[in-house]
């Protein structure tokens with residue numbers, strides 16, 4: 048599998064390191080020979096070598112020189128993201144540029160270009176999936192390509208694959224979840240007495256927050272994830288903009304402490320419900336009591352509850368953000384692609 052990274056920030060670098068560190072195990076256990084052949088980043092430059100790049104040297108160039116082009120053994124430098132997708136020997140495009148909650152660009156164009164050139168895409172970028180899932184999936188299918196996006200909801204915790212595979216046969220009536228690591232981290236830290244801004248700064252340092260954290264704080268990131276769940280898991284496409292959405296910017300220390308005094312916790316919740324008139328979804332802060340299953344979810348951990356008609360309520364909890372965790376969500380997609388290539392079978396989503 049020849050891999051090209053489009054975007055090489057926290058998540059991209061984390062995945063590159065995982066691929067390098069687990070190289071032997073991936074090959075032995077899953078037959079996955081993953082070779083990083085190209086990286087294209089907006090400000091940090093781009094490198095390409097058809098025979099593969101040396102990952103430790105690549106990471107060193109980025110972290111020590113702040114520039115990918117400090118890497119010394121590439122064949123080609125300076126390709127832009129579209130040229131990297133079209134004109135290299137990569138067959139797996141890892142789209143990890145920032146999520147644009149208005150247009151989904153440039154990631155949508157990256158995905159379209161890849162599929163039109165017969166290349167598969169794995170991404171953690173919510174824009175293309177929330178805004179263009181149907182069109183992009185159709186284009187991928189038409190060109191015999193894979194489109195993987197597990198990490199768009201709850202990073203490395205399989206919030207999409209679990210309901211689509213393990214819970215098959217149930218009718219999922221309702222989904223409720225804490226779907227943003229940054230805001231859950233902020234709310235948890237505020238309960239310990241830290242200020243909103245101190246907690247946000249820490250979440251940014253840990254790599255949880257979006258490039259523009261407004262998206263986390265105002266709830267837009269959760270709104271996108273809610274749209275993805277509604278479409279992909281609940282089977283009805285709703286426009287993200289139609290989902291009523293309130294974030295946590297107005298949350299004060301007084302509100303947090305008052306809730307604690309009542310044995311309650313503020314949580315930013317996403318709710319998606321099947322009704323006779325179609326899907327109803329909303330995002331907003333709710334004060335929930337100590338005995339609510341989501342009340343104990345702390346820090347960047349997220350959780351989601353699927354209300355299944357046969358299996359009853361099922362809750363999944365795990366990382367909602369984090370670089371290694373999100374890198375893992377991309378790795379699992381690659382392993383699935385490799386296994387389906389090896390077995391000549393359909394991919395288990």
Ligand SMILES: NC(=O)C1=CN([C@@H]2O[C@H](COP(=O)(O)OP(=O)(O)OC[C@H]3O[C@@H](n4cnc5c(N)ncnc54)[C@H](OP(=O)(O)O)[C@@H]3O)[C@@H](O)[C@H]2O)C=CC1
Nearest residue numbers: 054055056057058088089090091144145146171172368369
């Ligand atoms: N971090 C997390 O925990 C999670 C992140 N995600 C999603 O994963 C994606 C990546 O996240 P993360 O790595 O944390 O974000 P970063 O901001 O660290 O990295 C994004 C990278 O994309 C680059 N970039 C932006 N535009 C372009 C472009 N047009 N062409 C090439 N490169 C571009 C940026 O370049 P430069 O900085 O040089 O301008 C930056 O290096 C985002 O979409 C995010 O929403 C999803 C789940 C969890």
Ligand SMILES: N[C@@H](CC=O)C(=O)O
Nearest residue numbers: 227228229256257368
């Ligand atoms: N900024 C997001 C990252 C994952 O989608 C979050 O904090 O959850």
